[in-house]
Amino acid sequence: MPRTRIRQPRALIDRKALTIILEDMAAAVPDNRDRRNRLMSLLRKALADGRAEVRRRFLKEKGTGAAAFAENSYLMDQIIRLLFDFATTYIYPRANRTAGEQMSVLAVGGYGRGEMSPQSDIDLLFLLPYKSTPLHEQVVEFMLYVLWDLGLKVGHATRSVDECIRQARADTTICTALLETRFLWGNRELPLGLRDKFQTSVVAGSGADFIEAKLAERDERHARMGDSRYVLEPNIKDGKGGLRDLHTLLWIARFIYGVSEMSELVARGVLTSEAASKFMRARNFLWTVRCHLHYLTNRPEERLTFDIQPEIAQRMGYADRNGVRGVERFMKHYFLMAKTVGDLTRIFCAVLENQQKRRPGLSMTSLLARKRHLNGFRIDSGRIAAVGPDAFQKEPLALMRLFKVAHEQGMDIHPDTLRLVTESLPLVKGLRSDPAANTLFLDILCSKRDPEISLRQMSEAGFLGRFLPDFARVTAQMQFDMYHVYTTDEHTIRAIGLLHRLEDGSIRDLMPSAARELRKVLSRRALYVAVLLHDIAKGRGGDHSELGAEIALRLGPRLGLSDEETETVSWLVRHHLLMSRTAFKRDVDDLKTILDFTDVVQSVERLRLLLALTTVDILAVGPAVWNNWKSSLLRELYMRSEDLLTGGFQAEARDKRVADRREQLSLALTDWPEAERAAYLERHYPAYWLTFDGLTHIRHARVIERARAAGEAVAVEVIPDSHRSVSDVIIYTDDHPGLFSKIAGAMALAGVTIMDARITTMVDGMALDTFTIQTLDGRPIAEPERIERLARTVRGVLTGTIALARALQEQAPRLPERAHALTVPPRVLIDNQASKTHTVIEVNGRDRPGFLHAVTQALTRVGIQISSARISTYGERVVDVFYVKDVFGMKVVHKTKLAQIREALEAAITEARPRAA
Structure with a gap:
């Protein structure tokens, strides 16, 4: 247990005073049932008072997690000792x-380590x-029932010393639990005997296993939790870089070296004092965060969700500063601590490997190493290693060459050598202006081998941030929203790996056109550098695209790019959001959209x-952001x-x-009587023929034909398109003001999201509207029963059999409750330059059921006609773009x-719920 001094322990619980009270009560009350009830009342009050005092100290006196853990453990120790003495006496x-009737009570698990958080279980x-004897069974049963009745979650085992040893040999989990047992009360000799037998019968000779x-258990847990320490809602216990990783190091240290704390490894020469201090700082930080998390949620919560992060940041003193929010400063500190945990793991594993491995005279690995060109390095246990502890001091350029050799050989870098890299980071400053170092870096970045592995190694070792100080500024930087999943540095390194895989064809199915066009790119080096720098200026308080473009102009020549390449990189960084904003927010059927876009792009190479x-x-x-x-x-x-x-493009x-287009449709409808066919062609305005392709014209005609034949007031047809991961919904009905708004509400009720909308009014006053939709998890509506349910909902809303306003009021929120902590400033942008024929309105706000319905209802109330819409959702933020006209069919x-x-629109965005029309 960590040696944390308990301040004023009797203010938490006075066991001596309670013992006297219990003695007096037992003497005065002969009935055991009555005794138990009075014991329960006394212990319940003592536990509640003690917990309240621990909480007061932690919150009111700005205490640490280490102190709270120690105080909670001390409180529970005294409760169990009182209970054991009362039961046996x-x-x-x-x-x-x-x-044979002797017995000891031991704490195990987190309680055994002294990590008693506010919502911890007791093991x-x-x-x-x-x-076991009848007396053992009676005492154990009495104690457990009292603890359970106190509202405690208790895990327990009753075993003899020999049973413990036998099960520890067969089960690593039990073996690990015995490593962290802590004597609480009872017979003092039994735990000593268990410890001796454990060392001789379990530990001896099995360290490597x-x-x-x-x-392996840690790696499996990492894979299960997402295998990244940079997810924006991390699990502080089981996630990569969390407490469980520190536990793993401590378990191994206890098993191999027999120590109780990592600090004891300094005297043994296993860890440096700096590494041990880092371990303590990381653990204390995570302990404090965990205490805040448990006190805030009042449950054993381990995820730092968005709704919790701002409050913990405020409680831990992270204020807004220099344009950076306090919560973002707090989370950056968290991610840097998670990185420290990774550094410690690498250092400790290197020491263990050196001490545990066998040393053959001449291995096959060393023979192969002689045949490889290692450029001044050697191979140690199948990994690239420095030739000596002063290798980088003698030649700083070897720091960069190390990553180049490892990259070329496709080998990992030895942990000892990575530790040397970390210790040699002050030398990196001199490499920034070294042309040879920059050439090596560019070679790695633009290599035909996957550069992601090498860049991640550089980042983890702290080298990348020293070599590119601008990258250090975005290391561990989070964006406080539900759209982004990773920190900025992690996102950037993943993007470079994805670019490599797009280029080699391994992910071409996700975006075949990009993979195909990438093979034609002439400015390959500029592209890789642009991906590295595209978010380099985030968190600086201005437009990160503009600021990043300036950084690119400065960095390009240093990295060895030509003037032309540097200008290309700067342009790409400046405009890296242009294509997505145009594609997702603008009507690409509008020629002005394409003209405006190409006016910026100017060349096919840049495109x-x-x-x-x-x-x-x-x-x-x-992982869930991309879709077809x-x-x-x-x-x-x-x-x-x-x-x-x-x-x-032929501007005919x-x-x-x-x-x-009219002629093409006429030829496709040869089964119609000629007069009927001619009449149908006249029912559409000219704009209709240019808005849709020929196949859609045919579909529309068939839907209208079937509706007229059946006498349907509302015709609904759903066409799944698995290639685009969407479904097209065609709706034919009488046109009237607010139709779009009602349809939007019906779609919300049906649990689907509108991605695109084309609104068509026919000459005879009928509406022919086409919507592109997805399920909330990004899939098309394809199942017959779901298609029918969607059609039934739309018909019900449009015919009035479903009370839309009431139904939307009763609908469950789309986003989880924790999303309410994320602020989305409402914004309305009105643009009369983006289209020659329409006014373009962009609406930004927090996503909620019926959001689109409320917004379109507001447009209807002010007499605005919607011609088309493009809907995008970014986590908790929704961006709706409408192409509109006034009641006279003109731009507004x-x-x-x-x-x-x-x-x-601003009133509609800020409404908590859509109101009735």
């Missing part, structure tokens, strides 16, 4: 206990000399580079822009294009009207 007294081992088992950068940037955000719908939008924008840039006369230009629109 008054409930089941024995004048002379036999040797006990009732240790016996031989097999135990290390292998615990590290290809931007497509690749945009693809890997989105893919690297998180986004892929199709980017592909469509790319193809139309490429046509325009290469001259393939609008009337001729309309006539051609009057200042009074624009102000009225803005006011109505």
Whole structure:
């Protein structure tokens, strides 16, 4: 148990005073049932008072997690000692206990380590000399029932010394539990005997097996938790870089060296005093965070979710500073501590390996090493290693060459050598201006081998941040939203790995057009550097694209890029969000959209580079962000822009294009009577023929034909498209004000998200609306029963059989409760330059059921007609873009009207729930 001094222990619990009270009570009360009830009342009050005092000290006096853990453990120790003494003295007294009736109570698990957090379970081992006797069973049962009735979660085992040894040999979990047993009360000789037998019968000769088992267990846990210490809602106990990783180091140290604390390894020459201090600082920080987490949630919560992070940051004194939010400063500190845990693991494992491995005279590995060109390095246990402890002091350039050799050989770097790298980081400053070092770095970054592994090694060792100080500023930097999954540095390194895999074809199925066009790129080096730098200026208080472009202009020449490459990198960083914003927020069927986009891009080479950068940037955000719908939008924008840039786009006369589309549909409807076919063609305005492709024209015609034949007031047809991961919904009904808003509400009730909308009014006053939708988890609606449910909901809302406003009020929130901690400033942008024929309105706000319904309802109330919509969701933030006209079919230009629109939309965004029409 950590040696943390308990301040004023009797203010927590006075065992001596309680013992006297219990003695008096036992003498006065002969009935054991009555005794138990009075004992329960006394212990319940003592436990509640003690916990309240621990909490007061921690919160009011700004205490540490170490102190709270020690105080909670001390409090529970006294409760269990009082309980054991009362059970054995008054409930089941024995004048002379036999040797076989002796018993000890031991704390195990976190309680055994002294890590008693506010919501921890209590794990006990009732240790016996031989097999269990009736007296043992009675005492154990009495104690457990009292503890359970006190509301405590108690895990327990009752075993003899020999049973403990036998099970420890067979089960690593039990073996680990015995490592951290702590004597509480009872017979003092039994635990000593257990410790001696454990050392001779379990530990002796099995160190390598135990290390292998615990590290394999750790790796499996990391894989289960996402295998990254940089997820933005980390699990502080089981996540990578969390407390369990520190526990693993402590278990191994106890098993191999027989120590109780990592600090004891300093005297043995196993760890440096600096490494031991880092262990203590990381553990104390995580302990304090965990205490705050448990006190805030009042449950054994281990995830630092978004709703909890701001409050813990405030309680731990992280204030807003220099444009950086306090919560972001707190989480950066957390991620740096998680990185420290990784550093400690690497250092400790290197020491263990050196002490545990056998040393053959001449291995096959060393023979192979002679045939390899290692450029001044050697191979140790199959990994690249420095030739001596002063290798980097003699030649600082060897620091960079180390990563280059490891990269070329496809080998890992020995942990001892990585430790030397960390110790030699002050030398890196001199490499920044060294052309040879920059050339080696660029070679690694742009290698045909996967550069992600080497860049991650550089980052983990602290080398990358020293070599590129701008990268150090985004290391461990979080973005406080539900869209991003990783820290900025982790996102960047993942993006580079994804670019490599896109280039080698291993993920071409995710974005075939990007993979195909990437092979044609001429500025390959510029692309890789742009991916490295695209988010380099985040967190600086300004537009990170603009600031990053300036950094690129400064870094490009240093890295060895030509003037042309440097300018290309700067342009890509400046405009790295342009393609996604255009594809996801603008109508690519509007020629002005394509003209504006290509006016910025200007060349096919830049278009290809931007497509690749945009693809890997989105893919690297998180596993659930990319989908085929986004892929199709980017592909469509790319193809139309490429046509325009290469001259393939034919701006033929609008009337001729309309006539051609009408003719194509007429030929496809040969089964219709000629008069009926001609009448149908006249029912559409010219804009309709240019908005949809020929296949969609045919589908629309068939839907309308079936609806008229059946006399349906509302026709709904759902067409799944697995290639785009969406479903198209065609709705044909009488047009009226607010139709779009009602349909949006119906879609929300049906549990689907509108991605795109095309609103068409026909000459005869009918509405023909086409919506592109997905399920909330990004899939198309394909199951027949779900299609029917969606159609039934739309019909019910449009015919009035479903009370939309009431149904939306009763609908469950779309986002988890923790998302309410994330602020989304409401914003309305009105743009009359983005389209020649429409006013474009962009609405930003917090996602909620019925959000789109409320917004479109507001537009209807102010007399605005919606022609098309593009809907995007980024975590908790929704961005809706509408192409609109006024009641006369014109762009909205009057200042009074624009102000009225803005006011109505801002009111709709901030409503907690959509109101009735």
